[in-house]
Amino acid sequence: MARFLLLVFLMSGPLVAQDLSFRIAPTESCLWDSGHDGDNRACIGLAASACMEQPGGYSTVAMGYCLDQELSFWDGQLNDAYGQLMQAMRAADEGLPAHLAIQSSSLRDMQRAWIAYRDARCDHEASLWQGGTGASPAYLNCLMDETAQQALYLGALYSGEG
Template identity: 80%
Template sequence: MMRCLFFCVLLLSGPAAAQDLSFQIAPTESCLWDSGNTGEKRACIGRAAAACMEQPGGSSTVAMGFCLDQELAYWDDMLNDAYGQLMQAMRAADEGLPSHLAIQANSLRDMQRAWIPYRDARCTHEASLWQGGTGASPAYLNCILHETGEQALYLGALYSGEG
C-alpha cells in the first residue's frame, strides 16, 4: 500500500518519461550468479535499477521511480518464493514434535510479520530526510528495494542452509 502511495504520487507529479526507458533485470541476475555463495549477494541489490537510471531520461524522479519499482517487483517475488519454501520446510520440521518444540514455522511467520512494519517505518523515515522534496519518493523506493532484497537473500540463505 505504501509502495503504491509513493509510486502513484510519482506518476502524478511529472511527465511519463519512464515509458521511454527499458528495464532489464540482467545486471542484478548476473551479479547474483557471479557472486555464487560468497555472501556478496547484497551488493547485487539495485544493480538493474541503477542501469535503468543510467539511460537517457533515467534521472528524472518519475524515471527513477519506474526503475526502482521494476527491480523491487523482482526482489518481492524472490522474497515470496523464499518465504513459501522456507515455511513449507519449517512446517515439515515441526511436524511430529511436541508443541513446545514445534515452533519454527510460527517463529518464521512472526518474524516476517514484524519485519514488514519495520521495513515500512525505516523507509518512511528515509523519505522524511528529504523533508517533502522530490527525492523523497525515490529514497523511499530505494530503501524498500534494498530492505526487500536483503530479506529475500536472508530467507533464501536460511532455506538453502547457508544462513
C-alpha cells in the first residue's frame, strides 16, 4: 500500500517541480561543516525541510517531492559508500584462507538484511497513518532517514571511523 502511494506521489512530482525549487546545498553544507568531528546525522533532512519552507511546500504532494529529492541524494551517497567499502573489503579478503575471507560477503549480507529492515520499518511508518494522506510523506521521510543513516554508517566504516 505504501509503495502504491509513493508511486502516485512520484507521478505527480513534475507538477510540483514547476512550483518548488529543490537544492541539496543545505545538506551538503552541513556535511562539509561537520566534517569528521561532528554529528553528520544532524544534516539529514535539511534540504528537504528548506524545500518545504517555500510557499506551497507543506502540501502532501510537495512534501513528497521534497523528501524524494533528498532521498535521491542519500541513495547516491549510500551506493557510493557501499561500492567503495565493498571494494576495500574484497581487497582485505584477498589471499586469506576461506574461513577468514568473510568481510565482503558479510557486508553484502548485512546490506541485504538492512534493505529488508528499512522497507519493513518504512511500511510500518506509513501504516500508522491508516491510509491517510500523511502516509506517503511519512514513508518517504523514513526512507530518506534510514538511507541517510546507512550511508553515513558505511561511509564511516570506509574511512575507518566506524
